[in-house]
Amino acid sequence: MKNEEWKMIEKHAKAWTLEAAELLKASFENTLTITYKSHIADLVTNMDKAIEKFFIEKIQEMFPDHRVIGEEGYGDDIKDKAGIIWIIDPIDGTTNFIHQQSNFAISIGIYENGKGKIGLIYDVGGENLYFAKDGEGAFLNDYELPRLDKASLSEAVIGVNATWVGPNKRINHENVQEIVRKSRGTRSYGSAAIELAYVASGKLDAYMTMRLSPWDFAAGLILLNEVGGIATKTDGKPIQLLEQNSILAAKPGLHEELLGYLIK
Numbered sequence: 001m002k003n004e005e006w007k008m009i010e011k012h013a014k015a016w017t018l019e020a021a022e023l024l025k026a027s028f029e030n031t032l033t034i035t036y037k038s039h040i041a042d043l044v045t046n047m048d049k050a051i052e053k054f055f056i057e058k059i060q061e062m063f064p065d066h067r068v069i070g071e072e073g074y075g076d077d078i079k080d081k082a083g084i085i086w087i088i089d090p091i092d093g094t095t096n097f098i099h100q101q102s103n104f105a106i107s108i109g110i111y112e113n114g115k116g117k118i119g120l121i122y123d124v125g126g127e128n129l130y131f132a133k134d135g136e137g138a139f140l141n142d143y144e145l146p147r148l149d150k151a152s153l154s155e156a157v158i159g160v161n162a163t164w165v166g167p168n169k170r171i172n173h174e175n176v177q178e179i180v181r182k183s184r185g186t187r188s189y190g191s192a193a194i195e196l197a198y199v200a201s202g203k204l205d206a207y208m209t210m211r212l213s214p215w216d217f218a219a220g221l222i223l224l225n226e227v228g229g230i231a232t233k234t235d236g237k238p239i240q241l242l243e244q245n246s247i248l249a250a251k252p253g254l255h256e257e258l259l260g261y262l263i264k
């Protein structure tokens, strides 16, 4: 794919995201239809579905040979990484969208043959656009994000959900507790995409979580890559793009230090 074509994809991805954000903001005036997916804390609204359909219609019209993976399942059934794939979360942080009308994002990662090309996370309430393009840097609105410096745990603010600090079946919570105690502080925002954007922009020094789907992390990984952030699974192994993964994203140095606590 040529540079010109990527410019075109970038232009449309940004414009559609801003348009979708307006639809989300306008929806605050209306009553949301809320349903449960797998359990009572796994929510989906009419707007999650409407925004995903909005993107899929635009992409199919403008780029008919591209494929789409969307959280709500209106995209393609994708088993391989060939060609151009848009990985879309129409609302990341649906619980926040419902309860707070803030701290939720539209997250879009565009990959070519499995390689991250364009990452876009729009914090709708904050009107902050995090954008990255392979080899061209990462931006917060018009501001180019600097490369991340090394950090150490004693000076770090870590994004982590309280779920992982108590007994759970996915990670030894005592290791997580040790990280929490030795850090400068912890935060939990309820949107994985925003938390990854915060690591990329230095607002968090690290973020860890035990189970994310491709649409939660696809855009964030591209942002992190442009600023020298490191992202693996919490056992240090590479993240698999089309699967659910645990995620440890951090500044250089700190990533290694955290792995030392997590792999014992």
Ligand code: 2AM
Pocket: 041, 042, 071, 089, 091, 092, 093, 094, 095, 161, 190, 191, 192, 193, 211, 212, 213, 216
């Ligand atoms: P979502 O709002 O798009 O579902 C909440 O801590 C973060 O984890 C959100 O980014 C949420 O994304 C994500 N998440 C991933 N899998 C989840 C699940 N099964 N239930 C709730 N949140 C989930």
Ligand code: CA
Pocket: 048, 071, 089, 090, 091, 092, 093, 094
């Ligand atoms: Ca979602």
